[in-house]
Amino acid sequence: GNSVTxxxxxxxxxxxxxxxxxxxxxxxxxxxxxxYVQYPGEGLQLLLKATKADDKxxxxxxxxxxxxxxxxxxxxxxxxxxxxxxxxxxxLTSGGSYIPTFGRGTSLIVHP
Amino acid sequence: xxxxxxSPTHLIKTRGQQVTLRCSSQSGHNTVSWYQQAxxxxxxxxxxxxxxxxxxxxxxxxxxxxxQFPNYSSELNVNALELDDSALYLCASSLMEGANNExxxxxxxxQLSVL
Numbered sequence: 001g002n003s004v005t006x007x008x009x010x011x012x013x014x015x016x017x018x019x020x021x022x023x024x025x026x027x028x029x030x031x032x033x034x035x036y037v038q039y040p041g042e043g044l045q046l047l048l049k050a051t052k053a054d055d056k057x058x059x060x061x062x063x064x065x066x067x068x069x070x071x072x073x074x075x076x077x078x079x080x081x082x083x084x085x086x087x088x089x090x091x092l093t094s095g096g097s098y099i100p101t102f103g104r105g106t107s108l109i110v111h112p
Numbered sequence: 113x114x115x116x117x118x119s120p121t122h123l124i125k126t127r128g129q130q131v132t133l134r135c136s137s138q139s140g141h142n143t144v145s146w147y148q149q150a151x152x153x154x155x156x157x158x159x160x161x162x163x164x165x166x167x168x169x170x171x172x173x174x175x176x177x178x179x180q181f182p183n184y185s186s187e188l189n190v191n192a193l194e195l196d197d198s199a200l201y202l203c204a205s206s207l208m209e210g211a212n213n214e215x216x217x218x219x220x221x222x223q224l225s226v227l
Contacts (some may be wrong), residue, residue: 041201098208104154
């Protein structure tokens with residue numbers, strides 16, 4: 001079956017530091033890959049996505065590249081802000097289903 | 113602001129009771145999905161409704177049931193509550209139109225505590 005593995009959190013950074021949150025996946029066929037963000041007290045919001053190998057999804061300074069050879073979709077940002085503090089979820093859909101399988105989430109805490 | 117609203121925001125029940133959670137979809141959306149998010153976990157798919165019919169179900173027992181109404185709003189019902197049902201319940205709406213059904217719009221959730 002499908003599964004998503006994310007690095008354990010929390011990830012604690014100072015403002016303007018470089019961010020990487022690792023995500024690897026197991027899926028049948030050719031999945032689409034997503035990052036969702038959940039700010040405190042809110043539901044999940046789609047941050048970015050990639051639908052085929054070597055695609056790069058990007059939004060709000062965040063980027064992730066679909067790496068089929070390593071089955072990875074790591075999230076990166078060059079300079080984080082306090083407002084980026086949230087929980088980040090890696091997810092995938094595959095096999096013609098549009099119902100995502102989510103990872104456990106990684107909490108990011110950014111200090112001023 | 114996604115346009116998806118859920119009620120209530122918080123709820124406390126006791127074991128064995130029944131609960132109904134409500135979701136109002138974003139305008140124009142015809143599909144609603146429900147997810148259970150336990151503390152420290154990712155959302156787990158419960159079921160999906162498309163045009164008032166159940167269109168997919170995750171690994172949840174039959175005491176989890178749902179409805180979608182003609183205006184595409186939705187309810188999640190849970191009977192015989194158990195302590196492990198304590199979680200954040202998320203509703204997500206989307207527009208299923210041909211192959212384009214991947215963008216989900218989530219509500220802020222209902223936090224259910226079972227004592």
